[in-house]
Amino acid sequence: MSKSQTRSPEAELGLLDATMIGMGAMIGAGIFVLTGLAAEIAGPAAILVFALNGVVTAFTGLSYAELAASIPKSGGGYAFVREIFDDFASFIMGWMLWFAYMIAGALYALGFAPNFLELLHVYGVVPSPDQVGAVAVPVIDVALPPAFLLAFIAVLGLVALNAVSTAASGSVETIFTIIKVSILVVFVAFGLASPMFSGAEFQPLFPEGGGAAAVLPAMGLTFIAFEGYDLITTVTEEVQNPRENIPKAIFISLAVTVVVYLAVVTVAIGTLGAEGLADAGEAGIATAATSFMPTGLPIIQNGGALIVFGAVFSTLTALNAVVIASSRVAFSMGREGQLLPSIGQIHHRYGTPFVAILTSAVVMLGSVALPTQSAGNMSSLFFLLSFIIVNVAVIRLRRERPNMHRPYEMPFYPAPPIIGITLNLILTGVLIEFLLRTDPLALALSGTWILLGAVVYFALKRIKQQSDREQATAASEITPEAED
Numbered sequence: 001m002s003k004s005q006t007r008s009p010e011a012e013l014g015l016l017d018a019t020m021i022g023m024g025a026m027i028g029a030g031i032f033v034l035t036g037l038a039a040e041i042a043g044p045a046a047i048l049v050f051a052l053n054g055v056v057t058a059f060t061g062l063s064y065a066e067l068a069a070s071i072p073k074s075g076g077g078y079a080f081v082r083e084i085f086d087d088f089a090s091f092i093m094g095w096m097l098w099f100a101y102m103i104a105g106a107l108y109a110l111g112f113a114p115n116f117l118e119l120l121h122v123y124g125v126v127p128s129p130d131q132v133g134a135v136a137v138p139v140i141d142v143a144l145p146p147a148f149l150l151a152f153i154a155v156l157g158l159v160a161l162n163a164v165s166t167a168a169s170g171s172v173e174t175i176f177t178i179i180k181v182s183i184l185v186v187f188v189a190f191g192l193a194s195p196m197f198s199g200a201e202f203q204p205l206f207p208e209g210g211g212a213a214a215v216l217p218a219m220g221l222t223f224i225a226f227e228g229y230d231l232i233t234t235v236t237e238e239v240q241n242p243r244e245n246i247p248k249a250i251f252i253s254l255a256v257t258v259v260v261y262l263a264v265v266t267v268a269i270g271t272l273g274a275e276g277l278a279d280a281g282e283a284g285i286a287t288a289a290t291s292f293m294p295t296g297l298p299i300i301q302n303g304g305a306l307i308v309f310g311a312v313f314s315t316l317t318a319l320n321a322v323v324i325a326s327s328r329v330a331f332s333m334g335r336e337g338q339l340l341p342s343i344g345q346i347h348h349r350y351g352t353p354f355v356a357i358l359t360s361a362v363v364m365l366g367s368v369a370l371p372t373q374s375a376g377n378m379s380s381l382f383f384l385l386s387f388i389i390v391n392v393a394v395i396r397l398r399r400e401r402p403n404m405h406r407p408y409e410m411p412f413y414p415a416p417p418i419i420g421i422t423l424n425l426i427l428t429g430v431l432i433e434f435l436l437r438t439d440p441l442a443l444a445l446s447g448t449w450i451l452l453g454a455v456v457y458f459a460l461k462r463i464k465q466q467s468d469r470e471q472a473t474a475a476s477e478i479t480p481e482a483e484d
Helices: 015-026 031-069 079-084 086-122 145-164 166-193 211-226 227-234 242-272 274-292 303-335 352-367 372-400 415-438 440-483
Strands: 135-137 143-146 296-297
Touching: 015 166, 015 227, 015 242, 015 352, 015 440, 031 079, 031 086, 031 211, 031 227, 031 242, 031 274, 031 303, 031 372, 031 415, 079 086, 079 227, 079 303, 079 372, 086 145, 086 227, 086 303, 086 352, 086 372, 086 440, 143 227, 145 166, 145 242, 145 303, 145 352, 166 242, 166 274, 166 303, 166 415, 211 242, 211 415, 227 303, 227 372, 242 274, 274 303, 372 415, 372 440, 415 440
Parallel strands: none
Antiparallel strands: 135 143
């Protein structure tokens, strides 16, 4: 029996922690894994892909900032929609957002595994990743790929950390994010100073045959890279002075992330070329670093090793961030009675949403078996859908509660949310069309998850109604005796 009680989380995170949670997710596996993918589709215009995604994100970020300042509740977009929309609509919003974070966690765990193996290889601990054989698991007598086992262990380790301490997981996030941003700054500095860097690599800007239109599908596939600002709002009740610090953390993390992405992509294309970056795939940034950074460095040996080191930290911070976010969405849904009540409770000893963390971990661990690209595609799709709903929510809240206390109000309302809805709808349509051609598995699993959500919603509703009837019957049977 879980020894939990119903109470609010403690506010242990400051502005720096909240900002680092957002940056930890946004400057995560995406900058290493998705850069090569964007270059493969859009060529040198990959730099436009990330710039435009930053613009699209900024419009929705304004809506998040206003809602977070007005409704200081944990749960991110779900908490806002729950405040405004009816029961079923808010449940589906939370259900999609919860899944998006859990799937993103699987993506980051899958990105961590090959980078960690490569790091061990650099220091001679194991052979190259493609030569590492399956690992025999005792007791159950099966052999599993080492990458799968490492992804599994990474999720387990961070789940354990989050389960026992919010403050510790926040501190780890801050330290790891500072390390990886420092590594990327070194990468950019060496790249810009390298004689290999050439502006000619950006000509022509758009790929032959695809033209400027190639930017759109690349934007849809890489959109997951900028979802971290929503993540900040999932821990609102654990942030000190959230009405002021949450909007600040959103804007600071977005601005720094866009600058870092543009600088890294510029150096990678300028030194390696878009074609070389695309050919290198997930190892694109490491390949670029190896080509222009000095070798024979003490301890880290060469530039490629330094980037692999950074990739390990990046994937771990991103994974830690989505473990935090997914559990807070589930916690918020449980507290609102839209999932089992035990999921919405805080552990009496650790002060964390213990059951929500463990429940999220189960789905995340199961998702580690998915193909990496499908995990990324599903996560991007659900985030896009969620962001459309959040932009609608800010418009509806302004209409229904014009006199509500809003510590932060977005400028030029209603233009930002309307532009946000339009741009997210365009990207959603482009992504669905692309998935129909290239990844129907991701679409099928996404539809299955929503159908499963509808089943869970009506099943829980029926159980609750049955429980209410039984309590009412019991009360009516007791009342006459009490009167006697």
